Amino acid sequence: MTKQEALFEYVLRKADDTLILGHRLSEWCGHGPVLEEDIALTNLALDLIGQATELYQYAAEVENKGRNEDDLAFLRLEREYKNVLLVEQTNGDFGKTIVRQFLFDHFQSLLYERLMNSADEQIAAIAEKSIKEVKYHLKHSSEWVIRLGDGTEESHNRVQESVTDLSRYIEELFYQDEVDEILIKEGIAADTASFKEEYYNNINAVLSEATLSLPEKMWQLDGGRKGVHSEHLGFLLAELQYMQRTYPGMEW
Amino acid sequence: MTTQELQSQDLWNFLEDVKDPEVPVLSVVDLGVVREIENIENNSWLITITPTYSGCPAMQVIEEGIKERLEQEGIRAQVKTVLSPAWTTDWLSENGRRKLKEYGIAPPVNEVDKSVLFAEQTPVPCPSCNSTNTRMVSQFGSTACKAHYTCNDCLEPFDYFKCLK
Ligand SMILES: [Zn+2]
Numbered sequence: 001m002t003k004q005e006a007l008f009e010y011v012l013r014k015a016d017d018t019l020i021l022g023h024r025l026s027e028w029c030g031h032g033p034v035l036e037e038d039i040a041l042t043n044l045a046l047d048l049i050g051q052a053t054e055l056y057q058y059a060a061e062v063e064n065k066g067r068n069e070d071d072l073a074f075l076r077l078e079r080e081y082k083n084v085l086l087v088e089q090t091n092g093d094f095g096k097t098i099v100r101q102f103l104f105d106h107f108q109s110l111l112y113e114r115l116m117n118s119a120d121e122q123i124a125a126i127a128e129k130s131i132k133e134v135k136y137h138l139k140h141s142s143e144w145v146i147r148l149g150d151g152t153e154e155s156h157n158r159v160q161e162s163v164t165d166l167s168r169y170i171e172e173l174f175y176q177d178e179v180d181e182i183l184i185k186e187g188i189a190a191d192t193a194s195f196k197e198e199y200y201n202n203i204n205a206v207l208s209e210a211t212l213s214l215p216e217k218m219w220q221l222d223g224g225r226k227g228v229h230s231e232h233l234g235f236l237l238a239e240l241q242y243m244q245r246t247y248p249g250m251e252w
Numbered sequence: 253m254t255t256q257e258l259q260s261q262d263l264w265n266f267l268e269d270v271k272d273p274e275v276p277v278l279s280v281v282d283l284g285v286v287r288e289i290e291n292i293e294n295n296s297w298l299i300t301i302t303p304t305y306s307g308c309p310a311m312q313v314i315e316e317g318i319k320e321r322l323e324q325e326g327i328r329a330q331v332k333t334v335l336s337p338a339w340t341t342d343w344l345s346e347n348g349r350r351k352l353k354e355y356g357i358a359p360p361v362n363e364v365d366k367s368v369l370f371a372e373q374t375p376v377p378c379p380s381c382n383s384t385n386t387r388m389v390s391q392f393g394s395t396a397c398k399a400h401y402t403c404n405d406c407l408e409p410f411d412y413f414k415c416l417k
Pocket of ligand 1: 382406
């Protein structure tokens, strides 16, 4: 694998994480439990899809095969999407959406903090831009985890169930392979192992404040980075890609 | 005015007429979105802009607005978008802050670092009665750059142009 191939793959993976999570959040539009949260979740979606646009633009430039950001976002097959499994999981109730967001926000925040110092200027610029938004996301999801976890018996039980359920996707956030190894050597990628402990400390601090806890042991799933997804991604893509598949090249 | 006499300051002045479509009281200059104006050759200029938020849907409209306004002056302009250094509310002009308040939107106050979760919030004064006895209803408002507040004294709900650093 060349450095250029690794860079394309690396940026694409991050772009797919943000696009798919952004799309999931956009599904809440008009369905939020209260108006303020409906607006909050769609604001988060907008930030993430904006970040995805920047990342796809850069991936397309690195790839240099005449594809643009829209081709990458809309015209690939399921196995070509490289997002982690966490982000494609269904919304469930509001609590599950919040827990999914919480687990991702804490990871993304630590990752971008490091990527701001990437030897790759464009990655550093995107991270510098995005982290300001991610800090808002992080605060929002963390506050809700506490409010729901330390809320009523009903909200506590439901959100604990989501924590348990989604905890099987945490380790995959730190997944690394040849792509990362090549770029870590160049000072371009961040070594996820270097902030894994900090991640667990951060989420555990909030969870304990929320009277919630990660299960002692949970079977961990992965495959997303290789394009092997859960059954949910196909349905998501069917909706995401519908317009471009039905009316190729349409613009509005 | 002949084109030979055009100085970049003239272009800055023209761009005062281009408003942020989401907060039409602010110009793109007030907002700090226009970063640089450079003369490429003769009548051709390069305008460098930076987005407020990654997903800000106004950027395209702003870019077109800039080109259109300069075209009215017979100026050919290219618009380039850069991400770094990343936009911050520190770039809002003093004029912009005043206009926001008059418009009923509370201008950004210096906030504590958000990554310090649950730190005490800096109070946001009500744009109507100046009371600092206000509360945040939601961190996310009608557009990416705003949060939603309510004044506990005059009971007025208001938008807060939130701090981004
Ligand atoms: Zn008031």
